[in-house]
Amino acid sequence: MLGAYVTYWLFVGPLHLDPFLSIPLAMGVVFVIAYVLQRYVVNLVIRAPILATFLLTFGLAILITNLALLFWSSDIRSVTTAYSGGNFEVAGLVVPWVKLITLGLAALLTLGLSLFMAKSKIGRAIRATSMDIDAARLSGVNVARIYALTFAIGGALAAAAGSLASVSYAITPTMGDSFLVRSFVVSVLGGLGNVTGALVGGIVYGIIESFGALVFGEGYKDVVALVVLLLVILFRPYGLIGRATV
Amino acid sequence: MRAGRVVTTAVVLAALAVAAFLPNHLNGNYVHILTLFFTMAILAQAWNFIGGFAGYVSFGNVTFFGTGAYACAYAMNEFHWPFFVALAFAILVGGALALVVGAPILRLRGHYFAIATLGLGIGTQALVAQVPAFGQGSGMTLPLNSDFHFFYWTMLAILAAGIIVTYLVANSRFGFALAAIRENEEAAAALGINTAVAKVAAWGVSGALTGAAGATFAYWTSFIDPSTVFDLNFNVQMIIMTIIGGAGTVAGPTIGAAILYTISEYLGSQSISPWHAVALGAIIVFVVIVLPRGIMPYLTGRRMWNARAIGDQLRASRI
Numbered sequence: 001m002l003g004a005y006v007t008y009w010l011f012v013g014p015l016h017l018d019p020f021l022s023i024p025l026a027m028g029v030v031f032v033i034a035y036v037l038q039r040y041v042v043n044l045v046i047r048a049p050i051l052a053t054f055l056l057t058f059g060l061a062i063l064i065t066n067l068a069l070l071f072w073s074s075d076i077r078s079v080t081t082a083y084s085g086g087n088f089e090v091a092g093l094v095v096p097w098v099k100l101i102t103l104g105l106a107a108l109l110t111l112g113l114s115l116f117m118a119k120s121k122i123g124r125a126i127r128a129t130s131m132d133i134d135a136a137r138l139s140g141v142n143v144a145r146i147y148a149l150t151f152a153i154g155g156a157l158a159a160a161a162g163s164l165a166s167v168s169y170a171i172t173p174t175m176g177d178s179f180l181v182r183s184f185v186v187s188v189l190g191g192l193g194n195v196t197g198a199l200v201g202g203i204v205y206g207i208i209e210s211f212g213a214l215v216f217g218e219g220y221k222d223v224v225a226l227v228v229l230l231l232v233i234l235f236r237p238y239g240l241i242g243r244a245t246v
Numbered sequence: 247m248r249a250g251r252v253v254t255t256a257v258v259l260a261a262l263a264v265a266a267f268l269p270n271h272l273n274g275n276y277v278h279i280l281t282l283f284f285t286m287a288i289l290a291q292a293w294n295f296i297g298g299f300a301g302y303v304s305f306g307n308v309t310f311f312g313t314g315a316y317a318c319a320y321a322m323n324e325f326h327w328p329f330f331v332a333l334a335f336a337i338l339v340g341g342a343l344a345l346v347v348g349a350p351i352l353r354l355r356g357h358y359f360a361i362a363t364l365g366l367g368i369g370t371q372a373l374v375a376q377v378p379a380f381g382q383g384s385g386m387t388l389p390l391n392s393d394f395h396f397f398y399w400t401m402l403a404i405l406a407a408g409i410i411v412t413y414l415v416a417n418s419r420f421g422f423a424l425a426a427i428r429e430n431e432e433a434a435a436a437l438g439i440n441t442a443v444a445k446v447a448a449w450g451v452s453g454a455l456t457g458a459a460g461a462t463f464a465y466w467t468s469f470i471d472p473s474t475v476f477d478l479n480f481n482v483q484m485i486i487m488t489i490i491g492g493a494g495t496v497a498g499p500t501i502g503a504a505i506l507y508t509i510s511e512y513l514g515s516q517s518i519s520p521w522h523a524v525a526l527g528a529i530i531v532f533v534v535i536v537l538p539r540g541i542m543p544y545l546t547g548r549r550m551w552n553a554r555a556i557g558d559q560l561r562a563s564r565i
């Protein structure tokens with residue numbers, strides 16, 4: 001939601017920045033906000049039971065959403081570019097440009113993130129912290145910073161998604177809600193802690209949702225998607241392409 | 247019984263007695279507000295069984311609220327059962343549903359359990375919205391009953407029953423088994439506790455109580471639709487109320503409900519702006535950081551209400 005707003009303000013503001021060019025800026029702004037929130041607020045309860053983190057982030061979401069409602073009102077905004085409705089045809093398939101670029105960027109970000117997690121020092125520290133926080137700390141990892149960085153990276157990616165969504169969806173302070181549950185489902189489909197899995201999960205989820213709507217009717221698409229979620233969570237909790245380690 | 251417990255019991259009984267006679271002396275608006283408060287308190291008491299005692303964070307308890315509401319509506323409309331028979335039916339349906347879905351879902355833990363229950367609530371809502379017998383998305387209308395004192399007393403009775411059941415559970419082998427599961431499930435299993443049965447049973451009790459609240463709510467409002475009775479906000483509120491009061495305590499959820507409900511009613515009466523929700527978000531953030539165990543341990547004197555104790559607790563949970 002914040003990412004979409006950054007894109008919106010840059011688009012309507014004096015800069016009149018193209019939504020795709022504003023993605024890095026949106027990511028940067030949200031990266032900083034998320035880092036500060038995690039470092040100075042969420043880290044306060046990180047060693048308490050998981051419920052505390054859940055509730056705290058939920059409280060923060062309510063807080064931020066409603067501050068946005070206060071300052072930016074609930075007016076629906078949109079980013080309409082010259083190429084918003086543009087598309088091309090391949091073998092009878094109508095492909096909107098915007099969606100194609102979105103897919104390409106998603107793949108690019110996934111590739112970048114998985115390289116970062118696998119190769120960089122910070123990526124290794126993040127994986128170490130998730131495996132064993134005490135061992136990571138003993139090896140000299142500043143876990144408080146790692147938690148903050150991890151949340152900030154997640155926030156920046158969500159902001160990129162928000163910027164991309166701003167081109168095809170209406171921008172409102174509550175726009176994030178409908179994406180939240182889907183992002184849970186997609187992560188579980190791909191396997192938690194699996195970067196490429198998330199991309200696969202996203203594609204599989206999209207296909208299931210669309211075909212569910214086609215076969216059972218539009219109203220059933222959420223039901224179908226959530227039944228699939230429950231089945232995956234029960235029988236393949238490590239994700240569709242993951243290995244059985246849990 | 248320790249002195250503290252006698253006092254607590256006396257206070258609770260006195261509060262119930264006062265509450266039972268109140269509606270004769272209040273205007274309709276207050277009766278309405280209190281009835282809604284009882285509803286929320288019942289939901290929090292019910293959530294406490296699975297979330298507070300067993301330590302399983304359920305985001306799917308609202309499923310049983312909606313199911314209870316629809317079970318009652320269907321029984322009254324189609325079978326023409328009197329309300330109390332429909333209420334019993336809703337309790338059975340809510341409890342049975344919790345047992346059936348609990349058996350597979352309660353094998354999951356942590357994130358996976360939370361996400362699965364979240365999916366359960368949203369999936370059930372989407373499903374109910376498709377069933378023609380339940381009026382699909384446009385909901386169901388129940389026989390009208392405008393005797394609002396009736397609903398006040400019914401909700402109060404269900405809440406009292408919920409608190410009594412919680413008290414009995416908290417002091418039983420079953421309650422101790424749940425607490426053991428919350429603290430360390432492997433150790434609990436090693437002690438010979440059948441953890442699967444205990445967890446599923448806890449959710450069953452939780453589902454039955456939630457179903458009772460849903461049924462009474464449906465008859466009270468005389469109109470239900472999927473987006474109202476499966477509203478995820480009910481679920482979030484029952485969790486926050488339980489935490490504010492004290493998860494895993496007997497009367498904590500009701501006290502938490504009273505605190506949160508009073509604050510949000512007061513803020514809501516001052517303005518209908520988003521500030522109301524901003525304040526709610528801020529309260530949640532504050533409570534989770536400063537009072538993660540709720541206020542019950544302070545009320546019963548088990549924890550000291552001073553800056554040092556709060557500082558110690560902060561140091562223990564931060565990183």
